[in-house]
Amino acid sequence: MTCPMHAFDPFDKGYLADPYAVYARLHADQPVFFSEELGYWVVSRYDDIKQVLRDAQTYASRNATDPFTPVSAETAAVFRAGGYAMQRVLLNADAPVHPRVRRNVAAAFTPQRVAQLAPRIEALVARTIAPIIALPVREVDIVQALTYALPAEVIFLLIGMDADDVPAIKAGSESRVVFTWGKPTGEQQVALAQDMVDFWQRAAAFVAKRVDEPRDDYTSDLIRLRNGDDAVLSLGEITSVVFGLLLAGHETTTGFLTNAIVQLLRHPARWQALAADPTGIPAAIEELLRLDTSVMAMRRVTTVDVTLGGQHIAAGSNILALIGAANHDPAHFVEPSVYDPTRSDARDHLSFGYGAHYCIGAPLARLEAQIVLRQLVQALPTAHVAPDQTMEYLPNTSFRGARSVRIRW
Numbered sequence: 001m002t003c004p005m006h007a008f009d010p011f012d013k014g015y016l017a018d019p020y021a022v023y024a025r026l027h028a029d030q031p032v033f034f035s036e037e038l039g040y041w042v043v044s045r046y047d048d049i050k051q052v053l054r055d056a057q058t059y060a061s062r063n064a065t066d067p068f069t070p071v072s073a074e075t076a077a078v079f080r081a082g083g084y085a086m087q088r089v090l091l092n093a094d095a096p097v098h099p100r101v102r103r104n105v106a107a108a109f110t111p112q113r114v115a116q117l118a119p120r121i122e123a124l125v126a127r128t129i130a131p132i133i134a135l136p137v138r139e140v141d142i143v144q145a146l147t148y149a150l151p152a153e154v155i156f157l158l159i160g161m162d163a164d165d166v167p168a169i170k171a172g173s174e175s176r177v178v179f180t181w182g183k184p185t186g187e188q189q190v191a192l193a194q195d196m197v198d199f200w201q202r203a204a205a206f207v208a209k210r211v212d213e214p215r216d217d218y219t220s221d222l223i224r225l226r227n228g229d230d231a232v233l234s235l236g237e238i239t240s241v242v243f244g245l246l247l248a249g250h251e252t253t254t255g256f257l258t259n260a261i262v263q264l265l266r267h268p269a270r271w272q273a274l275a276a277d278p279t280g281i282p283a284a285i286e287e288l289l290r291l292d293t294s295v296m297a298m299r300r301v302t303t304v305d306v307t308l309g310g311q312h313i314a315a316g317s318n319i320l321a322l323i324g325a326a327n328h329d330p331a332h333f334v335e336p337s338v339y340d341p342t343r344s345d346a347r348d349h350l351s352f353g354y355g356a357h358y359c360i361g362a363p364l365a366r367l368e369a370q371i372v373l374r375q376l377v378q379a380l381p382t383a384h385v386a387p388d389q390t391m392e393y394l395p396n397t398s399f400r401g402a403r404s405v406r407i408r409w
């Protein structure tokens with residue numbers, strides 16, 4: 001059923017700045033409703049969302065990256081001309097492709113590969129923080145200075161791409177977010193598609209280079225694991241995985257690091273507690289993932305008729321599962337808007353998803369967050385958010401993180 005009462009608009013500035021007030025109303029009044037504007041059933045309660053994520057057969061992922069603005073003929077022509085050939089491999093794939101690709105991609109994403117990155121991330125973070133501490137003015141935009149590029153630099157280390165490509169990939173990622181999870185006009189869609197084609201071509205050229213000259217990196221591991229056998233992974237699938245990681249692997253972490261820093265620095269006592277005792281950082285990260293995650297919503301489509309939260313939903317219906325709302329469901333978390341790093345069930349959050357599509361990069365995201373927070377609280381123990389600033393967010397349903405945050409110390 002539709003919900004005129006709530007006029008749910010995920011692209012509205014007020015919602016983007018603070019979606020949690022809307023979630024509280026949805027939990028109380030209409031936890032499952034149909035949004036005519038989106039053409040999606042919107043789900044906000046923890047138990048309902050877990051039910052959706054746990055059952056990949058009933059709730060398929062094939063709509064996960066469908067643009068909300070239908071692809072125009074002009075946009076399709078841009079993709080064709082640019083040889084854009086993204087395949088369904090992970091996020092928007094279902095059985096039988098998803099389990100096969102996921103098995104191989106996960107097999108190559110070994111704990112050793114992640115552990116190997118730790119000293120390099122430590123060095124990268126130290127190198128990035130040093131010029132911040134040395135600034136004569138004790139104020140900086142922490143997004144621009146730290147959280148924007150760093151996660152991309154880390155993912156580049158993982159997949160073996162040259163760091164010179166970071167600015168282009170970061171700019172291209174924003175186009176992908178707006179194209180897929182935003183509501184661009186027809187004209188904007190064509191321009192965004194051109195950016196995506198450029199992005200795709202970079203990924204394809206990079207994979208082709210690694211086929212000829214394998215190195216000690218994750219992309220070469222996938223090519224070795226393939227061993228020339230398309231039944232394991234085709235080269236098109238490897239290119240699609242790399243193209244996927246060039247968004248999933250950093251846009252998410254940029255948003256989370258930014259949200260975490262804002263949540264801690266708006267209440268300097270939280271920050272000072274971590275500066276005094278950095279052993280509390282892993283628990284704080286779990287609570288921050290719950291309190292203010294960066295991936296707010298995931299999509300599914302029903303393969304059969306279902307009843308969810310008391311609503312009958314026909315087969316073939318689109319579902320928008322509000323992960324950020326699940327994390328704030330008072331039926332699951334006591335006083336969900338309170339930051340409490342000692343809460344025993346913080347790790348119940350759904351910020352990395354649940355079930356078949358559970359985030360492959362969760363260990364890397366946690367590692368990055370630990371290193372960044374530990375070094376930053378030590379370097380700037382007196383930091384706080386500068387007053388009088390309005391934080392802006394990219395208008396889209398799923399990826400959330402302020403685009404600029406001035407901090408002082």
Ligand code: HEM
Binds near residue numbers: 102250323352353
């Ligand atoms: C704080 C940072 C991150 C957050 C909040 C996050 C969140 C998520 C969520 C919610 C999903 C599930 C999607 C679904 O169920 O449809 C997911 C999947 C995924 N994530 Fe992450 N992620 C983060 C970091 C990363 C990193 C660093 C990487 C790569 C190294 C990564 C790679 C992936 C991939 C490949 C998938 C798709 C898995 C599949 O469909 O089987 N993520 N992530």
